[in-house]
Amino acid sequence: MEVQKNVLLAPHTTFKIGGPAAFFVSVSNEADLLEALSYAHEHNRQIFLLGGGCNVLISDQGLDALVIKMETKGISFQHKGDCVEVTAAAGESWDALVAATVERGLWGIENLSAIPGTVGAAPVQNIGAYGVELSDTLCFVDVLDRETLKMKRLSAGACELKYRESVFQKKEGKRFIIVRIGIMLREKYSPRLEYRDLKDYYNSKNPSCAEVRQAIIEIRSRKFPNLADVGTAGCFFKNPIIERDTFLRLARQFPEMPHYPAGEKIKIPIAFLLERFGWRGVLRGAVGTHRDHALVVVNYGGATCALIESFVCDIVRDIEERTGIVLEREVLMIS
Numbered sequence: 077m078e079v080q081k082n083v084l085l086a087p088h089t090t091f092k093i094g095g096p097a098a099f100f101v102s103v104s105n106e107a108d109l110l111e112a113l114s115y116a117h118e119h120n121r122q123i124f125l126l127g128g129g130c131n132v133l134i135s136d137q138g139l140d141a142l143v144i145k146m147e148t149k150g151i152s153f154q155h156k157g158d159c160v161e162v163t164a165a166a167g168e169s170w171d172a173l174v175a176a177t178v179e180r181g182l183w184g185i186e187n188l189s190a191i192p193g194t195v196g197a198a199p200v201q202n203i204g205a206y207g208v209e210l211s212d213t214l215c216f217v218d219v220l221d222r223e224t225l226k227m228k229r230l231s232a233g234a235c236e237l238k239y240r241e242s243v244f245q246k247k248e249g250k251r252f253i254i255v256r257i258g259i260m261l262r263e264k265y266s267p268r269l270e271y272r273d274l275k276d277y278y279n280s281k282n283p284s285c286a287e288v289r290q291a292i293i294e295i296r297s298r299k300f301p302n303l304a305d306v307g308t309a310g311c312f313f314k315n316p317i318i319e320r321d322t323f324l325r326l327a328r329q330f331p332e333m334p335h336y337p338a339g340e341k342i343k344i345p346i347a348f349l350l351e352r353f354g355w356r357g358v359l360r361g362a363v364g365t366h367r368d369h370a371l372v373v374v375n376y377g378g379a380t381c382a383l384i385e386s387f388v389c390d391i392v393r394d395i396e397e398r399t400g401i402v403l404e405r406e407v408l409m410i411s
């Protein structure tokens with residue numbers, strides 16, 4: 077295990093933003109992880125766990141902490157009745173895991189193709205796309221408890237997964253370092269094509285698992301910018317879940333607004349409203365929203381965390397003034 081000092085974090089994030097970490101270490105096994113924790117303890121520093129850096133906006137001042145980059149690897153498959161339990165290490169690429177399961181014809185996470193980042197971060201915000209969330213297949217999460225330094229298996233229920241939310245974002249869950257996850261996938265034909273983009277793509281055909289993955293990759297490549305060209309952390313805000321009254325008021329103004337039931341409340345795709353209020357394809361210096369997706373905030377080159385902050389605060393203020401909805405961030409601000 078080699079600890080580096082004063083490492084610029086921007087290249088370790090998809091936003092391409094972030095000052096230096098006081099200390100930085102990559103860990104590829106559990107022994108290294110324990111060693112990294114004791115290093116942080118000795119140097120009296122907080123730790124920050126970094127996966128692919130795809131869902132974070134790191135401060136320009138950087139972090140006076142030990143940044144631990146999770147690079148543990150390993151995927152295994154075990155038959156259980158007519159299902160297969162797949163176990164994957166936290167440092168695996170999420171999309172490599174999806175590819176490996178699709179290659180075996182397993183159903184369950186194909187709709188989550190091409191979501192950037194690591195397996196270990198997937199439960200943190202219960203990643204989701206195209207009508208499917210990690211919570212649909214998650215069985216367990218193995219964690220290292222930072223307080224006891226012991227491994228522990230959390231059931232899916234104990235992870236408290238909700239829409240872009242989990243116990244790992246709460247005070248009581250911050251003590252857990254996700255080391256591996258287990259998901260249960262099906263061999264039986266079970267596509268999930270109810271999402272409009274997918275229905276349109278397939279019409280009446282019965283696609284294979286690999287075809288669904290391919291469709292998702294194509295649809296996403298039209299919606300999201302190429303990470304090689306610009307910086308972004310994907311959708312910046314969560315889709316709001318609003319009261320019926322607020323919805324009815326907005327629906328009078330925008331009768332065509334898509335909406336989905338969420339218990340007693342209603343979930344709306346906030347990109348729809350951002351677009352109606354002129355926030356798609358906005359360019360302000362090096363910062364803006366993507367030309368094809370108003371929810372995707374982009375660093376067009378050289379933007380700072382401060383510039384992104386000021387831009388997104390303007391969006392939040394504008395949407396609150398126009399609709400009364402207070403947008404919640406999906407991207408995590410790290411300072």
Ligand SMILES: Cc1cc2nc3c(=O)[nH]c(=O)nc-3n(C[C@H](O)[C@H](O)[C@H](O)COP(=O)(O)OP(=O)(O)OC[C@H]3O[C@@H](n4cnc5c(N)ncnc54)[C@H](O)[C@@H]3O)c2cc1C
Pocket residue numbers: 090124125126127128129130131132146166191192193194195196197198200201202203204205244252253254255300301308309310311408
């Ligand atoms: C172009 C683009 C498209 C995206 N599309 C989607 C989408 O469709 N759906 C979706 O849900 N998300 C999407 N995202 C967001 C992002 O891909 C996910 O949040 C992903 O899970 C982040 O993974 P990461 O490894 O990069 O996590 P990071 O950004 O590195 O970390 C995110 C958080 O998880 C914590 N963390 C990381 N690893 C661990 C660990 N092992 N144990 C405990 N905590 C940990 C970090 O400390 C941090 O708080 C998109 C992002 C981009 C850039």
